Amino acid sequence: MVQRVCFASAPGRTTHPQNLRAICAVETTVAATFGVPLANLRGKTRGPFLVAFARQAAMYLAHVVFGFSYTQVGCGFGRDRTTAAHACRLIEERRDDPAIDALLGALELACHSLRDRLGCDAEAHS
Numbered sequence: 427m428v429q430r431v432c433f434a435s436a437p438g439r440t441t442h443p444q445n446l447r448a449i450c451a452v453e454t455t456v457a458a459t460f461g462v463p464l465a466n467l468r469g470k471t472r473g474p475f476l477v478a479f480a481r482q483a484a485m486y487l488a489h490v491v492f493g494f495s496y497t498q499v500g501c502g503f504g505r506d507r508t509t510a511a512h513a514c515r516l517i518e519e520r521r522d523d524p525a526i527d528a529l530l531g532a533l534e535l536a537c538h539s540l541r542d543r544l545g546c547d548a549e550a551h552s
Contacts, residue, residue: 444544445492445494448488448492448494448540448541448544448546449488449499449502452540453468455537456483456533457480457484459480459532460476461476462477467481468504481503481513482514483517483530483533485505485513485514486513486517486518486530487530487533487534488502489510489514490534491537491538491541492537492541495507496514497510499513499514
């Protein structure tokens with residue numbers, strides 16, 4: 427299985443395979459929903475607004491639905507934990523918009539289903 431190198435934390439640290447499966451599932455779902463190429467979502471640069479917003483939404487969902495820590499989310503997305511925390515704050519603030527809240531609510535339901543199918547326990551991630 428392919429592992430992603432974490433840019434945060436210790437050099438050479440990798441994402442746990444179970445966490446990587448969950449993050450890949452979230453990325454794929456979010457990319458399809460937003461109509462953003464998966465390669466752009468996984469890109470090293472921020473990219474256009476829609477790509478950055480989709481990535482932030484994916485980070486938020488990985489944290490909220492799968493229960494990953496900011497460190498785990500950052501690691502899984504090739505970013506720092508502070509970037510993951512910032513993404514989650516931004517998405518939470520944008521939920522005041524009813525259209526965005528509805529979209530994220532639907533994505534949360536989809537991700538809950540993914541979590542159940544992957545056999546992930548939202549509380550037990552290391």
